[in-house]
Amino acid sequence: MTLKELCSIHGPSGSEWRIKKILLNYIQKNCSTWAVKPVVLSEGIKDNLILVFGKPRTVIFCHYDTTGFTVRYNNRIIPIGSPAYDENTILRSVTAEHSGKTYRIRKEEEQDYSLISKTITEAGTTLSFDCKFIENKTRFTGPYIDNRAGVWVSLKLAETLRNGMIVFTAYEEHGGGSVEFLAPYIYNKYHIQQALICDMTWESECVKQGKGMVVSLRDKYIPRETYLRQITGILNKNNVLFQKEVEGSGASDGGYLQKSAVPFDWCFCGAAVTGMHSSAESVHLKDLESLQKALLILMENLK
Template sequence: MDILLKEILEINSVSSDESRMASFLLDLILKRRSSWKVSPQIYSGEEFHDNILLVFGNPKTAAFAHMDTVGFSVRYENQLVPIGGPEIGDGAWLQGTDLVGPIRCKAHEKDGNVFHDFPRGIQRGTMLSFEQQIKADNEFIEAAYLDNRLGMYAMIRLCETLTDGIIVFSTYEEHGGGSMPFLTRFIFENWGIRQALVADVTWITEGVHFNKGAVISMRDSFIPRKKFLDSILELAEASGVPYQLEVEAYGGSDGREIQMSPYPVDWCFIGVAEENPHTPQEKASLKDVEDLIKLYQYLMRNL
């Protein structure tokens, strides 16, 4: 497993608290950009909150990957309020820090609510995330937050060879969105971007399997414009990179907010399938991740 993937898996980045991840990414970009084929313009800072935009050459297409994860907010009487849609199953270890000190506790459900078992009260509003335990071999990786660390990792790898395009690391995707409207406006008004790809994670289902390649979603709860989707499928076929097609009635991504924006920007979700979504044991194929990177490299050159 690439050490870079391990590093980003170990950084907490619950929705609304992405600043540590943003700082890590900026430092990484500044260190590595001189070795990339094209050194991008970087847009970040307080006016962009914790979002990061990298602009390479003369862009026609933008690729998005969200930086945030699911988690919990501490309420009262040991209760936890979900951030996004975390799944604790029979219980899950959580971690975090408040002003008193570090926290490690277990979550459990009771009467439809979630509680922690930490022996002292945790300060209200403290954010807790799944304790990270990474398991990897030559074929699979299992960890918390593969959603969307795998999309982030693919986009960082894409930076190495990209000559023309925009890569956006976005925030808040897991909990209602919020950053995409101004990001879509910014790239449309400054570069006339009218097509976007969303690098995220989807599910293993009866029609989507491990080791069958990247997943091109023909629809989830939202539907990309067929003309744009057809052009992607034609290029994907020409690329020779393994891929599989997904058709679902539920779920969503940053593509939802692109479609709901007032700007004529086409979009398509292209990601990696995993088992056990939003749990501490998300599982994905490393081969599928590599196919995703290759497919993005081809599409960003040819769209």
């Protein structure tokens, strides 16, 4: 599956059933060629999806929901998660019956936008950014790289992973509600206590695109120092080029894990994106390669 295909699938928080169905189908068709055929868990866990490889010691959490919009009354829209948008943004509505209808949006008041349309779109309809992609040898630009690029990396990783778990999660962009029950489920069933978060982050003064994958030493939440040292120790020992990130804000599935009902260590591993949460996020392909390599090394070396 290409990154472009993955980014094109409508899946704002709450509406992840499509991406789940498509991934399930892809995995069933392709996993016989993988190094290890995973056990696939998909029932009774809402719109999440779990792949278990061999004897897992570490879990990769990789959210596959995106930001988006819900139609309120009279074509007004309200955000799902925190999308970045303005008057030039074009949205695409998706309902059970049809998809692909696009709308330009208009600013009504401060932080209050509506669809420009002569007909009233049904309240509750969900929308996502209209997809325009720009690709070249080094860079990929378009909506929902956060976190479909993480999904892409995880699916690549799945081809060679021998022992570990990959969990595709829902609701990350909109306040969570998946990791909170997935963590106890995994902890109780597999006795796993350590996690890596495979997700996108932003460029900053010391985190640059094309300079390799990013290990976050903290964001709004703070991982355990002893676990961070294991992570950076393994990466250093294996000569993986990585960038250390330190932020005071921002959060990921790691934050939900931190507050969950079971003891889980976690560390955010990602790639830097520009235009975060806009319809034109951009990522350096080298950073995704680096992320994939680093995750595989960590999954193999974390005891």
